[in-house]
Amino acid sequence: MSADKSEVLQGTLDMMILKTLHVLGPLHGFGIARRIEQVSEDVLTLNEGTVYTSLLRLQQQGWIESEWGTSENNRRSRFYSITRRGRKQLAVEMENWDRISGVIGRVLALQKQS
């Protein structure tokens, strides 16, 4: 059960990062973690470092790219931004999500009626 949960989380996390970068523009790892914390509340209170594995995966897929820069406390860090392919992927995923949630919604609605 927990394995399924982490797979879903993996996929969800990747999507959340993509969406975050799409909406907020280039961010470093810390900034991404803060945004996700806001949005997902208890999903990532501990083990914040796992965001970097997702970031690597997204880079390997070619959906985000990174560049070195300076953070707000004058330290070096990598700044990630979404790529054109990443934007395309995001659009595809959102479409999928809409379709699935629509179907599920209709199924649930059916049950309620009978």
Place this chain on the structure above:
Amino acid sequence: MRTFLSKLCALFTRSQSSEEEFETHLALLTERFVAQGMAPEEAAVAARRQFGNAGLHQQNLRDQSRFLLLSHLLRDLRYAVRGMLRNPGFAVAAILTLALGMGANIAVFALMDAVLLRSLPVADPQRLYFVDYAGAAGLGIAPPYPFLQRMQSEAYSLQSVAAYSGQGQLKIRPESSANFETANGSRVSGCYYQVLGLRAALGRLLTAQDELLRPAVAVLSYDYWQTRYAGNPAVLGSSFMLDGTSFTIVGVAPKGYSGLQPGHHDDITIPITSMNLGPHDGDGMLVDHNSPWFQAIGRLASGVSPANARAEINTLFQSYMTEFPVSAEARRDQFHHIELVSAAQGLDNLRKQYARPLQALMAVVALVLLIACANITNLLLARATRREREFAVRIALGAGRRRLLHQLLTETALLFFIGAAASLAVAFAVVRLLMRFFSTGPQPMQLSLHFDGPLLAFALALPLLATLIFGAAPILHVLRTVPHAAIKEGSRMSESSSRMGLGRALIVLQVALSLILLVGASLFLKTLRNLHSVDPGFSPSQIALMQIHLLESTYPESPARLAAWDRILSVVRTTPGVQSAALSAATPFDTSGRHAGFIVPGYRRTSDVDSLINLDHVSEDYFKTLNTPLLRGRNLSASDVDSAPHVALLNQTAARHYFPGRDPIGVEIHINDAAYRIVGIVQDIHQSDLREPATPFIFLPVRQPYDRNFRLTLLVRTTLKPTALAATLTRQIHTVAPDSLITQPITLSEQMDESIVNERLISTLVSIFSVLALMLSAIGLYGVIAYTVARRTPEFAVRLAIGAVPQQVIGSVLMGTLRLLALGLVLGVPASILLARAARSLFYEVTPTDLSAQLIAATLLSAVSLVASVLPAFRISRIDPASALRAE
């Protein structure tokens, strides 16, 4: 390009930079907690807790990278396999080419290793040396036995030195058996195994004490123990009879050691003093001061250099020669000084015999490999070009070039490694074939070919190298592809002409190499035919041979033996199917050679060698059985017995050489001290070499023996199949002469074939390889023409559309082929002449500049090339100009 490189670098520096990232992240977290009111240390701890285990995260990052690489590799492999299945023709052609080309190389290399390169499996073989006498005539063997004994006691530069007399056939009767059998035996000094530094696999090995023969002991080889005694440890303590003495087996030599001569196995090793036993030809040799008959192998004492050892032993030798002088001529030509010859690889008879042919073979397979590689390159080039559009599209869609490079590399590597695996199978088959060639005949060569470390490394290095060299060209080309230009339909690469040039050059090379091989094959076949048509002086067909040994213990006296031989001859002659039968000490091409001192009254010897003549003892009907005519005088008969006047026959060459202008008939000559009168002259028989002219020969009657005659060969001319007859004859002979051993049944034709095994081997192999080369060239040519036609289809379509006749277009393509062919021939013909000259010692009565071979080869090549070009050229006529142009 810069971003590409930077990304490549980034991959390798990732782990370092992640550390920095993590540190920044942790610092920011800590600051946040501090801003929320925590104390700095608390904040740091809380930050760590929130971040999680940094080391674990690093590990996950590494795993993620590795996972990606692996999944990419698997995906590339799947893609490569699918690609191969889609284009099975290409894949099969490529793999077959590789398998045949590399397989042949590996097999010949394994053979070369076994024959030429391998060291003896003994301790520190570099410190072992043979002690040989040497003079103007060259290198000999060991000086006489009394000198060995002197070395053993007085040569301080040698830790120990042993005598080795090998490859004798011992007639033994194991205690468990009632019959005698033969085994390969070697007689050695007691310290033999000590010189070699070997330890027993079972029991113990020989020691100096064993030379006393109290009791007589023997050591078995490991392989003989396994095959003859089934590896039973109870063999220790069992015994066998040899020369009337009981020998006890005390040990087994270590696995992998089979004697000092590569290619021959010493089954049983016994002390050299066993020469003194029994009434046979050996006794007296150990005290003979002047006869060399064995090899001496010594181990250098520690700290002594070979030069110093040689100097010391030479000093001993010079004083020995003063004590036991020989003729001045012998002193100068043979017993002049001592040489130390490295014994690390054992005796070099095998190497001397097979070195040139093996080197020729290696050259041949190298040529075949070159052709194979040229073919592969062409195939790969053609294929890469076909896929240009596919690659261009993928690059345009955003596929990384690095990924494409990986994928192409994987495809090529997969191809080559499948080819390599197949080539190992081919190598096994070729090696088995070669071994079968070598292991026939009376002295079968037993080579142990190991497919071990260095060989496998060689086998793997080849495909790796090939992948890099021949796979690189197409891959590099793809990377230089400009996507837009490629996608545009009907484009022609400007580089295509240079690539076409490479493809064409490769074809020319292939044609030239194939020509060389074909010429070589026809020259070798001609050699073989010439050798077969040499008149050996007798009719070899339908003659069966058998060696008969009379046991010394049963027939110790000469009269008893002569009576036995008589009985044997008469029973054989009455056997149905036997047309004529005779006995002889030696038969043509049996690789034996017996000389004796020959004194002719009135003849001045010109050299020491001139005083020796080849000797054979024959019975009546010997020349009748062989179909060798008598030229003058009378033949030997059954009445030439010991009590009758001693007579002899000479061959033509002997008569001409020793009696120029005189009639030898009636002259009394001396074989050392014995007197014989010449009564007849026979035609020359080639005794040992088809290439060399016959040597002087004297034939003595078997009943007036000069030597002890325990062993003679039976010759039988028969209408039946020789194998069937052998069994019958064996039975018959045993009824009249019990306690006789019959070995090595063979036909005279087979025995003759043995003497030209080199030539037979080389011609077979070169013929096979040249056919292979021809096939490969045809495949290559077909591939290139097909590719040309496919690429130039639009151009041809245009030409056809504006009114050209298909035949004209086909004609122009075929002209292109002919040009390539002509270039290849122009290159190949002079090269083949040069090589033929270099290899002329391998040929027989073949002139290297004889162009008939070149003509045949060129015709064959042209015919095959034209056939290979016809099919793709024919496709031109099927081009529908309209649709082809529409596709533009």
